[in-house]
Amino acid sequence: GEDVEQSLFLSVREGDSSVINCTYTDSSSTYLYWYKQEPGAGLQLLTYIFSNMDMKQDQRLTVLLNKKDKHLSLRIADTQTGDSAIYFCAEDRPGGYQKVTFGIGTKLQVIP
Amino acid sequence: DSGVTQTPKHLITATGQRVTLRCSPRSGDLSVYWYQQSLDQGLQFLIQYYNGEERAKGNILERFSAQQFPDLHSELNLSSLELGDSALYFCASSVRGGDTGELFFGEGSRLTVL
Helix, strand or coil: CCCEEEEEEEEEEECCCCCEEEEECCCCCCEEEEEEECCCCCCEEEEECCCCCCEEECCCCEEECCCCCCCCEECCCCCCCHHHHEEEEEEEEEECCEEEEECCCCCEECCC | CCCCCCECCCECCCCCEEEEEEECCCCCEEEEEEEEEEECCEEEEEEEEECCEEEEEEECCCCCEEEECCCCCCEEEEEECCCCHHHEEEEEEEECCCCCCCCEEEECCCEEEC
């Protein structure tokens, strides 16, 4: 299928860890991305992982990739109220030109 | 500021009308993408242009069309508008062959069809 799937909503308490999950469709995808959309703004690349990696850590963010299950996750440590946003998983399908397919987005609500 | 400019930011129009949304990509970016974001369907890929040519097509309705001009700006034309076309329309740009394939998004054009 064409869909990148994510849950719609996640609520966590400030200071806890957040884990946002995603399943993608194309095992030949080169890059997998997490984009963040703050209220009233466009999407902004948060982090990405190359398909030959299992894990990538960037400060409070940890991306885990399970290629066998086509599962991608984003862990945010010590979640802050400023992390409240919609998080989009996306895959970049090969073929000479980019065609990035996005999930529906997971709305993260951080409770103070 | 992503460097991608979209106009207008907000647009209210009536069913049956036609509108044009405009996008100026980041300086040097050859690829332009259009996405539609609605509450029930998330972010839907519409169409991609590279250096003036159409390169990929997604869930774009026949009532919609787009083009990329020699100066690399792009326009998305929406005609015979229906209530269901109300959405946020994003333009994004990227550098072909860039290391990570990062897309840079504009702030969107919010279309309301009454």
